[in-house]
Amino acid sequence: MTQRLGTSLSAGALALTSWLSCALALPACGGTHAGVDGGASDAAMDAYAPPADGGAPDMSADAAASDLSLDGAAQDLALHDASLDLDVVDAEQDGGVEPPHNYVFVTGARFAPTTIASAQNADALCNAAAAAGDPRLAGRTYIAWVSDSTTDARDRLGDASGWQRLDGLPFVLSRDTLLGSSAHLYYPPRLDENGVDVVLTDTAMDTQAQATYFATGTGPSGTVGNNCNDWTSGVSSYTGGLADATGSSWSSTLGGACSIEARLLCLGVDFATPIRAPRPPTGSERAVFAASGVGLTGPTGVAALDALCQSQASTAGFTGTYRALVAVPGASALSRFTAEGGPWLRTDGAVAVSDPSTFLTNGVPDTALATFRADGTPVFTSVATGAATLLTPGSDATTCAGYTSDAGSDTYAGAHSWRTHPRLLGALQVPCSSLTSVICMAR
Structure with a gap:
């Protein structure tokens, strides 16, 4: 009997169940394919203006950079997968095997804005990282979450929907909850193409979280933002995000100087199946x-x-x-x-x-x-x-x-x-x- 993956959360023990390859979202699985068209400090720390309770904070991408001095010893950042109970759901009840979902990752390498060069070149950098990374990323297509003067990042997703990290935890359940006031990120995109957590283990070396920066040139609605003069200039600033963060402004949380290297956020665009919400x-x-x-x-x-x-x-x-x-x-x-x-x-x-x-x-x-x-x-x-x-x-x-x-x-x-x-x-x-x-x- 064919089974599919269903997730529910348990307050107690970790229960693990073996699954068919489609439930694990391996590239070999068939699925519904989407039509595809084709140092500065964290700005969140700059000039804090306390928001009203529940209101949106001031996260201007152009906020001036400032130094951040923090106390406290470096902590060990071992990342552990979420404790999940995996419920077996009879495929006869819902009509078939769970299709694979798109992956999301940040690049292990960091790039100067002039190396990014354009949205199209950023896509090539993402696909090269995927080809050299975890085997599960191979054989799929990725776009970089980058905008330039000719294309907005949101328009380059095609019909793609539903993204998960390499550890299987959901980033965003569907494209409907990816952007703007509807954005709902379950887990931050902290893993690179090899599944390595980019929140550094030696935090004394990363007191301003620059290791988590990813360049987007994209505002919270998915349209073009600051982008170092179309990724050609080493001066001015770029709009970017933070791999350790969630929130509705995930695409534009920071303003980085164009002299600062940053990662790219890479999104798969092969599948259009939303991910089920956890309980x-x-x-x-x-x-x-x-x-x-x-x-x-x-x-x-x-x-x-x-x-x-x-x-x-x-x-x-x-x-x-x-x-x-x-x-x-x-x-x-x-x-x-x-x-x-x-x-x-x-x-x-x-x-x-x-x-x-x-x-x-x-x-x-x-x-x-x-x-x-x-x-x-x-x-x-x-x-x-x-x-x-x-x-x-x-x-x-x-x-x-x-x-x-x-x-x-x-x-x-x-x-x-x-x-x-x-x-x-x-x-x-x-x-x-x-x-x-x-x-x-x-x-």
Whole structure:
């Protein structure tokens, strides 16, 4: 009996099942083919302007570059696949075998903008990387997510839809959720053509996350942005993205100087089959979400933040004890949590942390922790973390005096909710009067 791959998420053990080659999306499988036509610092760290709760942050691609000095030791960035239970679904119930899906990857190599030269040449660079990379990428067609004066990136996808990383985790379920306000990235495109995580293991060498830059010349709607004079100039700037990030502005999160090399984001265009959405967490499964209604004008202290997390978790139907993922004076954010209880699931169904023990050691989530509220509403904002990294103890200076001061002259260490790079999960210095959200997690 033919079987296909179905995904659901379990709060407990990892269950693995063997599948037919089509379920694994091998190139040999048949499927529905799409018609195809054919150093500066991260701008997110530049000139922070706190957004209104739930509002879109200022992510201008032309933001000026600034140096970022961070404290905290380098962390081991071992990437672990999400804990997934694989449900066998009888093919007779849905009419056939699961077709293969397109792959997404960033190039292991970084290129000067003048080497990119044009969108067409960028495509050639992507296809060369695929040919030399993981064998599963071979025999397929890829475009670089790059725009120039003659073509917009979105128009070069043809009818392609549904993209997954080499580890099988979904990047975007369908083209309908790829761009603009509808963009929904489940996992950031952190893997290169060999399946290597480009978030460096030695973060002391990459304190500004430049290793995650990919050049796009493309705005959030998929149309042309800044592109170093059609990829011919070593001056000015280019619009780009960050391989460690999700969020609706994934294509245009940064403005890089044209002297800075960057990776390319490569998208397969052979298949038009959307990927099924994972199941959101329920009940006792450990959830992670962004809190709403946070401020320091009423009850204060970390106990008040924990109580807010507990209340919003209970309202959403989650059981167990919930706390705010924040450092306190003398203790790190992750020291307040335990590995027992299974993975942490984001409320859209993404497994944000597949291996709790490793996460509590290296501080690297599998995907962004706080891009959804407890009720599943998407949100892109800043969150308080209270220290330079999730493993760094807080101080009065980084925690609004233990979350008791709302003075504009005091600051807290925070992060953009869509980042996963451990050196940037506490890089923002934000006035305490602007604290609007924290990450809530089951203890």
